[in-house]
Amino acid sequence: MPTTLIYETHATTLDNEQGIATGWLPGELSAAGRQEAVELGMRRQGVDVVFSSDLRRAVQTVELAGLEAPHFVDWRLRECNYGELNGRPRPELEPRRDRVDTPFPGGQSYREVVESTRSFLTDIRRLYDGAQVLLVAHSANRWALQHLLAEESLEELVAAPFDWQPGWIYGV
Template sequence: MSLEIVFETHSWSQDNDRGIATGWLPGRLSERGRGLAVELGERRRKDGISAVFTSDLARAVETASLAFAGSDIPVLHDWRLRECDYGDGNGMPAAELHRSRAQRIDQPYPGGESWRQAVDRVGRFLADLPLRWSDTRILVIGHVATRWAFDHFIDGKPLEELVEADFGWREGWEYRLA
């Protein structure tokens, strides 16, 4: 049994333009983001993808909707793929919020969750995938917490290392879940 996972972040949002940490707020794609979402679909539609899983937050759903409009590939929404819940910090300036990111590995944001809780939530999604999707290639559209969970659970990277590293956006990451 093997499962190939392609991870893509949601497209560029209006909050990205403004430097806002959206967290569990819905967010909307910017004009640039809508164009990038269409490009994602062009890149991945013929990539052997059996299904697309996306966070249920509006910016990720909008990315998947634009990327796979008119496609026969099923798009499934899953709340476990959400970004970390910054609680009272949802919607605040990203630079201000992320200054204390390392302190929030195990200590939840006020009114929210810790990074470990967010990563563990995505880990439960990973654990369920082989029940239906073994021996396939799937695409996941998510957030920072989604990618960190994949890096942590699939590649064995310590969360403490991940929170200190630059996110380093690119056109997709590939993982193999054995």
């Protein structure tokens, strides 16, 4: 039986509402985000295990979701490190396409996020065969999953707008 990976973005943060690119900064959920986290919990009851980024906004999302499954944090699920641009207005990070292989100043490239996500997936396949695994992380991780599991172009993914939906499901 294949492993089912359910990916959800962390809930809305104060930075999201203000157009700030949080990057590796912790971030804090907004009032709307706290409600979204509760809704995520209602949507995802019954998963076997939950993994999240170690950044505060992802951990807080899982905590407020109130799921009964064990929750583990994993640094490999962090957002892209924008380096000197962590915490800056989102338009300062555009265009993103040129950061697929070239790191942000003092940070990392999107390809590096793909490699961290690939390492995480290797462990999930080995340790959670047949399980329903919930992953709560960031937009860069979603692009990495689409690239690795759906074979979509990373360049096209990072250049396109991020369209939120209540989760994505993958077989791994």
